[in-house]
Amino acid sequence: MFEKKPNLALGFILIYFLVLTVGMRNSNGAGIKPNLKTTHEKSNFKKYTGHIELENYLKKLSTFNHQMKLVTYGKTYQGRNLPLVIFSKEGIRDPKIARKTGKPIILIGANIHGDERTLRESVLVLMRELVQKDSHMNRLLDDLIIIITPSMNPDGFEASQKGSRKNALGVDMNRDYMKLEQVSLFQFVKNILHTWKPHLWVDGHNGGRFPYHLSYLCSTNAGVSKALSGFCNTKLLPFITKKLKQKEYKSFYYQRGNKSFWSIGGHKTRIGRNYGGLINIISVLFESPNWQNKELGFKSGLVGLKAVLEFSSINKDQILRVTRSTKKRVVKLGKNGEGNVVVKMKYGFSDKRVSYLIGGKKVGSKREIIKVENAKIKNKIIPLKTRPRPFGYLLKPGFEKSIDLLKRHSIKISKLKRDHYLNVDSYIIKDIEYKKVYDHKKAVSVTVEGVSQDKVMFPKGSYYIKTGQELGALVTQLLEPETSDNILKWNTMDFALPSKINGYEKFVLPIYKLTGQELD
Numbered sequence: 001m002f003e004k005k006p007n008l009a010l011g012f013i014l015i016y017f018l019v020l021t022v023g024m025r026n027s028n029g030a031g032i033k034p035n036l037k038t039t040h041e042k043s044n045f046k047k048y049t050g051h052i053e054l055e056n057y058l059k060k061l062s063t064f065n066h067q068m069k070l071v072t073y074g075k076t077y078q079g080r081n082l083p084l085v086i087f088s089k090e091g092i093r094d095p096k097i098a099r100k101t102g103k104p105i106i107l108i109g110a111n112i113h114g115d116e117r118t119l120r121e122s123v124l125v126l127m128r129e130l131v132q133k134d135s136h137m138n139r140l141l142d143d144l145i146i147i148i149t150p151s152m153n154p155d156g157f158e159a160s161q162k163g164s165r166k167n168a169l170g171v172d173m174n175r176d177y178m179k180l181e182q183v184s185l186f187q188f189v190k191n192i193l194h195t196w197k198p199h200l201w202v203d204g205h206n207g208g209r210f211p212y213h214l215s216y217l218c219s220t221n222a223g224v225s226k227a228l229s230g231f232c233n234t235k236l237l238p239f240i241t242k243k244l245k246q247k248e249y250k251s252f253y254y255q256r257g258n259k260s261f262w263s264i265g266g267h268k269t270r271i272g273r274n275y276g277g278l279i280n281i282i283s284v285l286f287e288s289p290n291w292q293n294k295e296l297g298f299k300s301g302l303v304g305l306k307a308v309l310e311f312s313s314i315n316k317d318q319i320l321r322v323t324r325s326t327k328k329r330v331v332k333l334g335k336n337g338e339g340n341v342v343v344k345m346k347y348g349f350s351d352k353r354v355s356y357l358i359g360g361k362k363v364g365s366k367r368e369i370i371k372v373e374n375a376k377i378k379n380k381i382i383p384l385k386t387r388p389r390p391f392g393y394l395l396k397p398g399f400e401k402s403i404d405l406l407k408r409h410s411i412k413i414s415k416l417k418r419d420h421y422l423n424v425d426s427y428i429i430k431d432i433e434y435k436k437v438y439d440h441k442k443a444v445s446v447t448v449e450g451v452s453q454d455k456v457m458f459p460k461g462s463y464y465i466k467t468g469q470e471l472g473a474l475v476t477q478l479l480e481p482e483t484s485d486n487i488l489k490w491n492t493m494d495f496a497l498p499s500k501i502n503g504y505e506k507f508v509l510p511i512y513k514l515t516g517q518e519l520d
Contacts, residue, residue, distance in 0.1 A: 033132050034064050040121045045295035048117045049124060051080060051154040057124060058083055058150075065131045066091045067141060073149070074187030077168045080154040082184060084192065087130045087146040095196040098145045104319045105196055106312050107281075108305060109149040109188075110204035112174050112272065114156020115163035118288040119204030122301035123150045129306075137306065143313040147196055152188060171439045174205075177275035178478065178485035180408045181439075193279060194410040199323045200236075200282040202308050203272045204301070208254055208289035210359040211369050213300035214244060215254035215287040219277025220267045222342035222381050223473050225326040231318070232282050236311055243307035249300040250357065253379070254287045257358050261376040267345060268484045269477050278474045280326050282319065284308070327470045333389060334467030334475075337515060340386035343482040348382040385482065390513035392466035393479040394424060394458055399510070402492040403463050406478060412469050416462045422519070424512040426452050427481060431501055437489070444488050444497065446481050452508050464519055481509055 038057060039049040049057065062070040062085075069086040071093065076082060092098050098105055111120040127148060129137040140146075151157065155168040166172050173185040180186045192198075208215030218232035244251045255265045265285065269275055276283030286304055288297045312319060333339050354377045360368030395402060406413060430449035437443035467475050481488045488497075488511070496510055 034061060034128055036060055036128060038121060038124045040294070040298065041125070045293070045298060048157075049121060051151060051158055054124065054151055055081065055083065058085060058127070061127060061131055065133055065138075067133070067138070068127070068131050069093050073191040074184065076153075076155045076184045077182075078155045080158075082149070082154070082187060083151060085127060085148040085150065087127075087141055087148070089141045092145065099197065101145065102320075103143060103145050104199040104312055104316050105145045105147060106309060107147050107149070107192065107196070107198035107201040108204070108308075109152055109192075109201065111150070111154075111157060112152040112185075112203070113165045113172070113205060114153040114159060114167070115165050116204075116206035116288075117157065117163065118206050118292075118294065118297040119286055119301045119305070120150055120157075121294075121298045122288075122305055123148060123204065125298075125302055126305050137309065140309050140313045143316045144309065146309065147192070147198065149188065149192060153184060155184070169439075174272050175270045175438050177272055178270045179440075179490040180405065181490075186408060189275075190408070190410065193276070193281070198281055199319050200284075200308070200312055201273075201276050202284055202286055202305065203276075204286045204305075205288070206290055206297075207287035209256050210289060210291040210367060211250055211357050212252050212289055213249040213292060213296065214240075214251045214304045215289060216240060216251065216304075217254040217265050217273065217285045217287075219274050219283050220264065220347075220379070220381065221269055221274040221277060222267070222345040222383055223269065223477050224274065224277030225280070225329065225473070227322050227329075228277055228280065228282055228326050231322045232284055235315065235318070236282070236284060236308070239311040240304055240307045243310070244300065244303055247300075247303050249303060251304070252356050253377070254285060257356055257372065257375070259358070259370070259372055259375075261349065261378055262354060262356055263378045264347070267347065267381070270485045275474075278477060279471060280323055280330065280473075282323065330470060330472040331468050334391065334469065334472040335518065337389060337391045337467075337518070339389050341389050341476040341480055342383040342386050343480050344383070344385040346382050346384055347378045348380040349376045349378050350380045352377065387480055387482070388513075388515060389467060389476060390425070390515045391468065391518045392464055392514045393475070394422070394512040394514060395463045395465075396458060396510065397461045397463075399463070399493060399496070402487040405487055405490070405492050406465060406475075409471065409474060409478070411465060411471050411475055411478075414464050414466075416458055416460055416464060418460050420458045420462070420519075421455055422458060422512075422514060423453070423455050423516050425515050426454070426456075426512050427509045428452050429501060429507045429509055432497060432499075434499075440491060442491065442494075444491060444494070446488065446509070448482060452506075456512060458512075464514075466518070468518070479511060481511060487511075
């Protein structure tokens with residue numbers, strides 16, 4: 001018998017198609033598990049992933065699956081890229097197209113404080129799982145569009161070996177949401193929050209108390225819709241708690257407790273999760289407590305983030321319904337001039353009792369865990385002062401600095417096309433105070449003595465800001481002068497204010513409220 005010679009041509013063809021098939025599988029992610037590791041993982045959780053390393057990791061990751069799109073939403077003060085990663089079944093880049101899918105848009109952000117790095121690492125590994133086609137996380141893209149800003153303050157991250165809480169200008173960006181003076185934060189608010197309009201937002205930080213592995217908190221400002229905060233508190237948080245418990249991780253509300261009561265984080269609108277609620281986003285804070293080692297914090301954070309995505313998939317219709325109804329209600333209240341605006345609030349003790357864990361004495365390398373049962377929790381929102389909600393607010397020409405701030409928040413503003421004589425309310429100021437608040441040396445606070453009701457002439461070109469718009473809750477917080485964060489507070493009207501009230505018989509603040517009827 002003769003030996004059969006190999007068919008070389010056929011062999012080359014088979015090799016060609018094998019390579020082509022592998023390349024095709026790589027392009028759509030099917031059957032391929034990315035073997036990329038973060039610097040954090042490669043160092044056995046001793047070193048965090050640097051900004052350039054993060055960018056390279058994301059670039060490589062994006063080659064595994066067309067469902068992942070890597071773009072930038074801006075640059076920092078020092079010129080670093082601010083990455084945005086978009087995951088969708090359709091390979092979407094455009095937020096308008098994303099909204100047309102009818103799927104909830106879920107936003108995960110991390111590292112607005114440059115030295116708070118744990119959940120940033122959790123997010124990087126979460127994205128690797130989202131890329132792997134037919135994985136559990138990837139299948140959630142049937143129901144969701146997921147957008148991620150993994151490094152919101154790279155300047156702060158790279159400031160030193162430990163990083164800096166603040167940005168390159170020494171400002172805490174998680175207190176800049178209402179004044180929007182920092183370039184990185186402004187780009188996040190404009191290009192992410194107000195352009196993509198996510199339905200649910202997780203904001204990742206480091207904080208909380210022993211012995212919890214993850215702390216969380218929903219929006220807690222009185223201006224936020226009770227439907228939004230209620231959904232977050234009664235639906236989302238219990239689901240996260242359950243998923244963490246299944247992996248033997250402990251979780252509870254941010255921030256701290258003792259043997260008598262538990263207290264939570266702040267209620268001011270300048271904080272991210274409260275700002276998110278004001279613009280109709282189900283917003284939740286994640287805090288990874290620093291008592292954990294890096295590996296434990298990273299792993300518990302990853303479980304928490306996965307829980308949010310699983311919850312969002314299961315409850316996608318409810319998420320869409322509650323955010324849609326909230327927007328409609330905000331518009332209706334403004335158009336009808338209904339209800340009151342809470343301008344001052346505080347926390348009080350809830351009628352509900354809770355049980356929680358706190359740390360006790362340290363014995364050797366271990367710390368005692370104390371269980372506090374049937375204790376009080378200081379998380380009840382108590383309005384201290386309210387003002388009637390107007391149809392809108394009016395500012396005369398000359399207050400362009402104030403108008404610019406409102407525009408930076410994507411608030412709709414119209415100009416009067418002719419002179420108008422209008423019956424309006426305005427505030428009579430009893431006292432004015434200038435004092436340092438965060439990075440403002442002379443932030444403004446006023447004490448209102450009463451309300452002046454007058455017929456005022458508004459010239460052509462005056463500005464009208466109606467409350468009957470989707471951002472109506474934000475409008476009232478920025479234009480009511482007694483709130484914690486408003487256009488007066490952050491020095492946009494200084495030129496029109498006296499240094500002190502003494503010597504004035506009556507000083508009327510030049511913010512006018514239209515309460516009688518809507519302006520045509």
